[in-house]
Amino acid sequence: MIALLLRDLKLAFRAGGGFGLGLAFFLIVTVLVPFSVGPQSSLLATIAPGVLWLGALLACLLSLDRLLALDWEDGSLDLLATAPLPLESVVTIKALAHWITTGLPLVLAAPVLGVLLNLPGPGYFWLVVSLALGTPALSVIGTFGAALTVGLKRGGLLLSLLVLPLYVPTLIFGAEVARRGATGMETATPLLMLAGITAATIALLPFASAAVLRVNLR
Amino acid sequence: MTLSVTDLAITRGGVPVLEGLSFALEPGRALILRGPNGIGKTTLLRTLAGLQPPLAGRVDGAEDTIAYASHSDGLKPTLTVAENLQFWASVFGAKSIQTALDAFALNDLADRHAGNLSAGQKRRLGLSRLLVTGRPIWMLDEPTVSLDRNAVAMFADAVRGHLGQGGSALIATHIDLGLDGEVLDVGPYKAKPKPIDDFDGGFL
Numbered sequence: 001m002i003a004l005l006l007r008d009l010k011l012a013f014r015a016g017g018g019f020g021l022g023l024a025f026f027l028i029v030t031v032l033v034p035f036s037v038g039p040q041s042s043l044l045a046t047i048a049p050g051v052l053w054l055g056a057l058l059a060c061l062l063s064l065d066r067l068l069a070l071d072w073e074d075g076s077l078d079l080l081a082t083a084p085l086p087l088e089s090v091v092t093i094k095a096l097a098h099w100i101t102t103g104l105p106l107v108l109a110a111p112v113l114g115v116l117l118n119l120p121g122p123g124y125f126w127l128v129v130s131l132a133l134g135t136p137a138l139s140v141i142g143t144f145g146a147a148l149t150v151g152l153k154r155g156g157l158l159l160s161l162l163v164l165p166l167y168v169p170t171l172i173f174g175a176e177v178a179r180r181g182a183t184g185m186e187t188a189t190p191l192l193m194l195a196g197i198t199a200a201t202i203a204l205l206p207f208a209s210a211a212v213l214r215v216n217l218r
Numbered sequence: 219m220t221l222s223v224t225d226l227a228i229t230r231g232g233v234p235v236l237e238g239l240s241f242a243l244e245p246g247r248a249l250i251l252r253g254p255n256g257i258g259k260t261t262l263l264r265t266l267a268g269l270q271p272p273l274a275g276r277v278d279g280a281e282d283t284i285a286y287a288s289h290s291d292g293l294k295p296t297l298t299v300a301e302n303l304q305f306w307a308s309v310f311g312a313k314s315i316q317t318a319l320d321a322f323a324l325n326d327l328a329d330r331h332a333g334n335l336s337a338g339q340k341r342r343l344g345l346s347r348l349l350v351t352g353r354p355i356w357m358l359d360e361p362t363v364s365l366d367r368n369a370v371a372m373f374a375d376a377v378r379g380h381l382g383q384g385g386s387a388l389i390a391t392h393i394d395l396g397l398d399g400e401v402l403d404v405g406p407y408k409a410k411p412k413p414i415d416d417f418d419g420g421f422l
Contacts, residue, residue: 003305076293082269084309218269
């Protein structure tokens with residue numbers, strides 16, 4: 001399992017691995033927002049938590065279509081399925097590698113980009129907390145979507161259509177934590193809901209992902 | 219570990235391709251699969267490797283004993299030869315990749331990226347993976363594609379060594395490897411097309 005994680009990280013950091021792609025996309029989306037809504041700092045402060053969350057979510061989506069498709073194309077998914085590793089742990093490790101290369105950099109970059117959107121002072125802490133809690137769910141749900149569409153030619157668009165609705169609960173509660181934190185309100189309720197969603201997806205979805213992968217490999 | 223197959227029927231894309239197939243593969247033996255294109259050799263190997271369920275029949279002794287090598291080698295172009303092999307060695311719990319590198323003369327290429335290898339070199343790397351799996355039954359699908367004569371001899375030696383250690387091999391191939399194994403022609407087991415049921419005859 002460690003070997004698979006290390007291999008996926010190595011592949012992501014080497015040429016053509018796509019590391020930093022999501023991060024650059026996040027940066028560009030955040031920079032474009034003031035151009036489109038205007039430079040009023042009070043308006044930007046209001047929408048900053050939601051925009052940052054939406055940007056992080058779309059950046060996460062960007063790299064999902066290569067999550068399993070590359071392994072499927074070169075045949076290593078077949079070989080992994082016949083290896084001693086259970087497919088459930090293969091998809092969990094793949095989701096973890098995706099989170100480390102995509103989700104974690106977004107969490108770390110979000111406060112810097114918050115400055116660009118005039119995020120109110122107390123919001124930075126809650127933004128980082130909500131993203132740190134929510135992005136693992138995005139990776140796990142995304143892996144499920146990637147498992148559903150593996151083997152389809154041009155499955156990327158279908159993948160987005162399948163995954164985006166599943167991202168809605170995470171987005172609602174994650175953005176709510178950041179918004180309440182930025183305005184100095186109580187954050188416990190949405191934070192617990194967000195943590196619950198993440199815990200449930202991590203506990204249940206790998207089994208679903210492995211099951212659909214088995215069907216898709218036939 | 220004996221692999222025994224009883225009255226197996228398999229499908230490809232929902233269409234039955236082979237039926238009534240029975241054979242046993244004893245340790246130390248090789249079985250060469252023959253048959254025309256499209257007869258279902260690859261499907262048979264995928265079914266035995268557990269990648270798809272059989273339509274009918276039993277497969278015994280295949281659980282966690284099979285090392286499967288398909289048409290594609292599962293190589294990562296941005297990893298080096300040694301890294302590719304080391305990954306599979308860690309997955310299968312093998313200690314060293316040196317014997318595998320030696321067997322397929324990959325020592326000089328160990329630090330090259332797999333993406334820069336020729337087709338035959340890639341194939342050799344793909345086949346060397348079998349040696350680090352430590353699994354007793356090898357299932358090989360057209361293993362000699364794009365190999366030159368020397369590499370075919372290297373491969374035949376590796377298979378012979380594997381058989382000598384009590385392993386077995388099921389090989390779908392059309393060339394003569396010089397192995398003393400039985401030949402199984404799957405042609406006669408071709409599934410008979412089902413009669414088209416006349417579900418809309420009354421309506422027409």
